[in-house]
Amino acid sequence: MLKRLPRVVREQQMLDAAVKVFSRRGFHAASMDEIAEVAGISKPMVYAYLGTKDELFLACLQREATRLMEAVAAGVVPTARPDEQLWNGLRAFFAFVGAHRDGWQVLYRQARSEPPFAAELSAMRTRIVEVVAGLLEGAWAQAEANRTAVADDFLAMAFAYVGAAESLADWLADHADEDPEHTATRMMNFVWVGADALLQGRVWRA
Amino acid sequence: MLKRLPRVVREQQMLDAAVKVFSRRGFHAASMDEIAEVAGISKPMVYAYLGTKDELFLACLQREATRLMEAVAAGVVPTARPDEQLWNGLRAFFAFVGAHRDGWQVLYRQARSEPPFAAELSAMRTRIVEVVAGLLEGAWAQAEANRTAVADDFLAMAFAYVGAAESLADWLADHADEDPEHTATRMMNFVWVGADALLQGRVWRA
DNA sequence: GCGTAACCTTACGCACGAGTAGGTAAGGTG
């Protein structure tokens, strides 16, 4: 109607629309018709450019994931101390989520429960968990702790921390007034103080 | 064909089947036909006893939630020290998840992403978060800390801990060889050692 | 200016699955 636009532009518009609709409705309840309408284009164009509904969702997921990863990577200084790396990473992470509440709250949560995409998401999550586990292991080595630890221990711990971060990201997504910086501080506090105490050999016993 | 069974029995069979199918396929991909088939009964019976698909799912959710709550409540001794209450609660929680991997992994994760049920689940979650926040506040009061804290701080912290626990529950659901007791120990360690250090006034600074 | 390739549309086919109509048989109760 208004203008004929080049493919790359339309594709981004479609992805924007798709993210918005998927996030509002959930994967199944979202209809290709609505996505097309929100994108201001007709349905066959969506199929022509981005493929089937599954492929479209995957494309959304990958775009958002890439952006998130890049945002975090951009915030981190690889030469800094482990705790500062963590701090910078968390700041970038929560800032991103705060700015993309839609994208976060639903794409990641959504993908998790849809069997076809769960694997994809799980793989990304695993990469993050491994990075965090690496940081922990680095800090552990520096602390010259006298206890022994297995790789699985770091992994499980990292797993828990990532879960906590995701949970706080949800909190953030729901509390419009919460400052992402503040959320990052909360997280940093209990992660690092807790981890630090643990690494120094303090253990809880029944 | 085989036997005519009383209503209550059939209802439980149907719920069992529904949980299994919902967990395997996800809410939308699960068909009422398959649920009926797994339950060894015809579809109209499901409608007659448990109502529409939404109502059926809700019934599953509520049954599982109730069981979980009861399992945890049964494990906790209300007169014990806060850390022991937490320990007992966590043990019961992970034991339950370990024994009901199906129910957990999918019902809760599933419900979260389906708009019609998200509210229900969110309410349950909030109740748990508040209990944990209460425990933290109790411990805080006992520690006679000299810093000030707001209710929101405890809530956010509890939120993060619950997220971490859920994350470890997923880990447990995926690692058939992991012992629930061990998972509970992991959790207890970093929650309590971390919280303890925090409550004693140790704070991380940039 | 004219072909052709890229952009874009309307209008459909078709499968799948929620929910129902209408009917059969079992087993208890008088």
Add this chain to the structure above:
DNA sequence: CACCTTACCTACTCGTGCGTAAGGTTACGC
């Protein structure tokens, strides 16, 4: 034994939404 209530079935209707066929229109190279 007549009855009625409860358990149970087969066989449909019908909406919804994915994916596509077939055709129109604008821009750009030559």
